[in-house]
Amino acid sequence: MATVTFDEATRLYPGAERPAVDKLNIDIEDGEFLVLVGPSGCGKSTSLRMLAGLEEVTDGAIRIGDRDVTNLAPKDRDIAMVFQNYALYPHMTVADNMGFALKIAGESKDKIREKVAEAAKILDLEDYLERKPKALSGGQRQRVAMGRAIVRSPQVFLMDEPLSNLDAKLRVQTRSQIAALQRRLGVTTVYVTHDQVEAMTMGDRVAVLKDGLLQQVDSPRTMYDHPNNVFVAGFIGSPAMNLLQVDVEGNAMHFGGAELPIPRETAEEAGKGGRKITVGVRPEDMDIVGEGQGLKTTINLVEELGADAYIYGSAQIDGKDHDVIARVDGRRPPMKGEDVWFAPQQGHVHLFSTTTGERLPT
Amino acid sequence: MLIKTINAILTVLAGVGAALVLYWVLNKLVELLPGKWEDRVKPYFYIAPAFAAIALYLIYPAIQTVVYSFANADSTAWVGLKNYSALLGSHSFRQTLFNTVLWIVVVPAATIILGLAIAVLADRLKPGSEKLAKTTIFLPMAISAVGAGTIWRFIYATNPPNEPQLGLQNAIVTGLGHDPVNWLQLNTLHFNSFELMVILLWAQVGFAMVLLSAAIKGVPTETLEAARIDGASELQIFGRVIVPQIWGTVITVFITVTIGVMKIFDIVYVMTNGNFNTNVVGVEFFNQLFTNFNNGYAAAIVVMLMLAVLPIMIYQVRHFRADEAVR
Numbered sequence: 046m047a048t049v050t051f052d053e054a055t056r057l058y059p060g061a062e063r064p065a066v067d068k069l070n071i072d073i074e075d076g077e078f079l080v081l082v083g084p085s086g087c088g089k090s091t092s093l094r095m096l097a098g099l100e101e102v103t104d105g106a107i108r109i110g111d112r113d114v115t116n117l118a119p120k121d122r123d124i125a126m127v128f129q130n131y132a133l134y135p136h137m138t139v140a141d142n143m144g145f146a147l148k149i150a151g152e153s154k155d156k157i158r159e160k161v162a163e164a165a166k167i168l169d170l171e172d173y174l175e176r177k178p179k180a181l182s183g184g185q186r187q188r189v190a191m192g193r194a195i196v197r198s199p200q201v202f203l204m205d206e207p208l209s210n211l212d213a214k215l216r217v218q219t220r221s222q223i224a225a226l227q228r229r230l231g232v233t234t235v236y237v238t239h240d241q242v243e244a245m246t247m248g249d250r251v252a253v254l255k256d257g258l259l260q261q262v263d264s265p266r267t268m269y270d271h272p273n274n275v276f277v278a279g280f281i282g283s284p285a286m287n288l289l290q291v292d293v294e295g296n297a298m299h300f301g302g303a304e305l306p307i308p309r310e311t312a313e314e315a316g317k318g319g320r321k322i323t324v325g326v327r328p329e330d331m332d333i334v335g336e337g338q339g340l341k342t343t344i345n346l347v348e349e350l351g352a353d354a355y356i357y358g359s360a361q362i363d364g365k366d367h368d369v370i371a372r373v374d375g376r377r378p379p380m381k382g383e384d385v386w387f388a389p390q391q392g393h394v395h396l397f398s399t400t401t402g403e404r405l406p407t
Numbered sequence: 408m409l410i411k412t413i414n415a416i417l418t419v420l421a422g423v424g425a426a427l428v429l430y431w432v433l434n435k436l437v438e439l440l441p442g443k444w445e446d447r448v449k450p451y452f453y454i455a456p457a458f459a460a461i462a463l464y465l466i467y468p469a470i471q472t473v474v475y476s477f478a479n480a481d482s483t484a485w486v487g488l489k490n491y492s493a494l495l496g497s498h499s500f501r502q503t504l505f506n507t508v509l510w511i512v513v514v515p516a517a518t519i520i521l522g523l524a525i526a527v528l529a530d531r532l533k534p535g536s537e538k539l540a541k542t543t544i545f546l547p548m549a550i551s552a553v554g555a556g557t558i559w560r561f562i563y564a565t566n567p568p569n570e571p572q573l574g575l576q577n578a579i580v581t582g583l584g585h586d587p588v589n590w591l592q593l594n595t596l597h598f599n600s601f602e603l604m605v606i607l608l609w610a611q612v613g614f615a616m617v618l619l620s621a622a623i624k625g626v627p628t629e630t631l632e633a634a635r636i637d638g639a640s641e642l643q644i645f646g647r648v649i650v651p652q653i654w655g656t657v658i659t660v661f662i663t664v665t666i667g668v669m670k671i672f673d674i675v676y677v678m679t680n681g682n683f684n685t686n687v688v689g690v691e692f693f694n695q696l697f698t699n700f701n702n703g704y705a706a707a708i709v710v711m712l713m714l715a716v717l718p719i720m721i722y723q724v725r726h727f728r729a730d731e732a733v734r
């Protein structure tokens with residue numbers, strides 16, 4: 046087991062204009078479960094493959110423990126990887142698939158059998174050891190891929206969207222199994238996903254990437270409560286945070302009919318951006334207030350979930366329509382077509398610069 | 408020329424037309440049967456013409472050949488197993504058999520090994536160069552055996568010691584200060600047979616390479632990456648991950664080449680006509696039939712060849728079925 050360090054790690058594909066991963070800096074602790082998350086094409090897989098040694102690091106360094114592995118071959122890095130489509134060897138049985146790495150390492154047959162049996166027991170694969178991957182269901186294949194990683198007892202587990210080929214229900218189930226297994230084995234894990242729910246539920250810490258640039262690394266809680274910029278604010282959380290550009294006047298901003306005070310430094314920052322500011326409010330922090338006391342919203346859709354209801358509406362700001370999402374009490378939600386007024390709960394407002402997108406003090 | 412073309416077109420039209428009429432008539436006939444019987448019998452009626460054609464052109468001659476193999480040279484009297492015993496008893500025919508076995512042992516295996524090597528190496532080139540390399544290596548496939556023979560004669564040609572050497576190999580040998588060698592007559596350790604095999608390899612390695620290369624490209628990259636992470640060396644990846652995944656193609660190519668080699672005729676006929684101890688079964692058959700006019704011997708040779716090919720064909724069919732089942 047070991048720490049993992051990305052130190053200004055950069056990957057520039059030949060012929061590409063800008064790096065797929067740009068100066069990535071992350072320190073992953075021993076035994077930590079780190080999730081890399083971001084939209085498609087943001088460089089998650091590339092980062093993981095750089096750590097695996099499958100992708101050249103064009104600049105910077107990667108360390109596992111205190112070993113610089115930047116230029117080592119995959120086999121010398123003591124890592125195991127679970128691929129998105131599992132990459133099982135189709136011509137080998139489940140047992141051989143799991144034991145392949147040990148066989149290559151020259152372990153004795155008995156030892157291999159013992160370790161494979163152990164992993165099969167953990168993953169509930171004992172009945173399938175003699176089958177070929179073709180004769181397995183998607184979920185079973187996924188477990189074999191996990192088993193192949195486990196038997197090696199590597200220093201680091203790498204997983205690239207290992208759940209994306211499973212159906213929704215199995216995905217939720219396997220999600221908790223993987224998280225539990227990781228805690229039990231205590232092996233440092235880097236996990237890639239594009240699903241922020243997966244990221245938030247599984248990771249000790251979450252790293253958000255966009256266009257090859259690291260946006261924020263934090264615990265899920267901090268990430269949710271303190272997004273560093275507009276992108277993270279909009280990406281983390283489901284349904285997404287309301288992000289609206291509003292006018293600033295003096296030391297206050299207009300939220301529809303409401304005037305909300307903002308710190309002076311923030312107001313000064315907003316002054317540079319044409320006296321505008323981006324205000325972020327999570328759906329659960331939107332309160333219905335009296336007529337004219339907030340942002341007037343016309344309700345387009347009410348999604349009743351029992352205890353809660355989600356309201357999807359549109360509000361006019363500066364003559365343009367903006368989508369607004371709010372979570373309200375499920376027992377007496379407003380009706381479709383009605384007009385309501387929303388204001389953010391005190392202390393649950395996020396403010397961002399309209400020019401840089403960076404978080405501003407609230 | 409024009410007349411020939413028109414004739415050809417007419418023939419094709421007439422052939423297709425006749426087939427259509429035949430099937431139409433057959434269909435009408437079946438429809439005369441009561442409903443249940445119609446469905447049952449229809450497939451057989453439809454298969455019948457094709458089956459009849461195969462029977463006429465393949466099965467009948469095969470049986471006829473077997474029959475002739477027990478008769479004398481002009482097929483006028485039974486001689487029992489004498490053709491077989493005489494052939495197998497003769498030293499020269501045993502040499503011929505040995506040469507054929509040599510071809511069978513060497514050529515298919517060499518084709519696979521070379522084909523794999525070229526496919527793997529070409530795979531590492533840039534796309535443009537890969538295409539060029541593969542096209543070049545595939546090109547000899549388009550050349551007939553006679554054409555190939557002409558080309559390779561220039562490589563193996565021998566002129567008397569004092570004259571300039573036209574042959575490439577002798578040019579090298581004499582250039583190094585040795586006497587020219589008469590390559591095609593050099594049968595120490597069957598050297599000349601191997602030189603003939605080189606021609607066949609040259610002609611068909613491209614075929615193997617194309618099929619194997621397609622198969623290698625079909626191997627999922629992730630399995631290779633997984634193996635790399637599992638600690639396998641490039642050689643181990645090739646042997647334990649790539650080859651097992653393309654094994655079906657390897658077997659198919661191997662068997663196709665093997666059957667071709669068992670029947671090898673043209674290259675040997677053109678280059679040496681089986682002289683200088685390079686004779687093979689295919690050439691021997693031809694010479695018995697058309698030079699010695701010995702139907703009995705010729706038929707016996709073919710029957711032996713058929714018996715030798717049969718197990719391989721059966722294995723191939725089985726293998727195909729097994730492959731299908733896995734898929």
Ligand SMILES: Nc1ncnc2c1ncn2[C@@H]1O[C@H](COP(=O)(O)OP(=O)(O)OP(=O)(O)O)[C@@H](O)[C@H]1O
Pocket residue numbers: 058059061065083084085086087088089090091092239
């Ligand atoms: N082999 C390659 N050659 C050139 N560019 C590449 C190559 N592989 C990936 N890229 C580019 O690098 C960027 C990052 O790709 P990457 O596969 O890391 O994305 P990702 O975050 O894993 O996305 P996804 O969620 O869709 O898997 C993309 O813009 C992609 O187009």
Ligand SMILES: [Mg+2]
Pocket residue numbers: 089090091
């Ligand atoms: Mg990816």
